[in-house]
Amino acid sequence: MKIFYRTRATATGGRSGHTGLDDGSLGFDLVSFQEQDKEGVNPEQLFAMGYAACFDSALSMTAQHMKLPVTASKTSAQVGIGMKADGSYNLEIELSVEVSGIDEAQAQQLIEATHQVCPYSNATRGNVDTRLEVTVV
Known part of the structure; x- marks a missing residue:
């Protein structure tokens, strides 16, 4: 790499x-x-801030690559910490994205594509439950 x-x-x-x-x-x-x-x-707050910023930046880059006319975006990351059944700790994440300038179908495609390229998403994929939510404004 x-x-x-x-x-x-x-x-x-x-x-x-x-x-x-x-x-x-x-x-x-x-x-x-x-x-x-x-x-x-706390560390979860710092992680949430970093993930939100990284995902929103990746979204902008992905929108340009997909030639989507996004006029604005805002990403919020909610990070939770809890205990798994085996006694180990893990995180769970909900990314809430607001976009404008495109329709709902395009917005859904955009956040799914962004989730494939965002470094934080790639670092957590497969071991952290992550939910994506998008709203067109």
């Missing part, structure tokens, strides 16, 4: 510690999802 970009982040203290980019440009205090009364973010 040809690498276009690489970054590195380091976490200390797990879900109650700190994480940040090694270049110092961004960092967050972490809290467990069970500690919502404390200030900070």
Whole structure:
């Protein structure tokens, strides 16, 4: 695989510690999802933000490739964490996409095609339950 970009982040203290980019440009205090009364973010929130941004960018690129006249898009990623029957933890994801400029059939084709090229989708495919929802506005 040809690498276009690489970054590195380091976490200390797990879900109650700190994480940040090694270049110092961004960092967050972490809290467990069970500690919502404390200030900070949790890994699922950070993952949701990254997935939403990546998918929305991939959608724009895919729309251009498919020659679809998308005039605007917005992607929301809802990430949940839970325990599987075997006692291990896993994520579940719901991607909600709003698009304008195309009809519903085109929008459905677009998000399915985008799901095939988005790096986050490719990284989670087969091991994370992911649902896609599209709305034309």
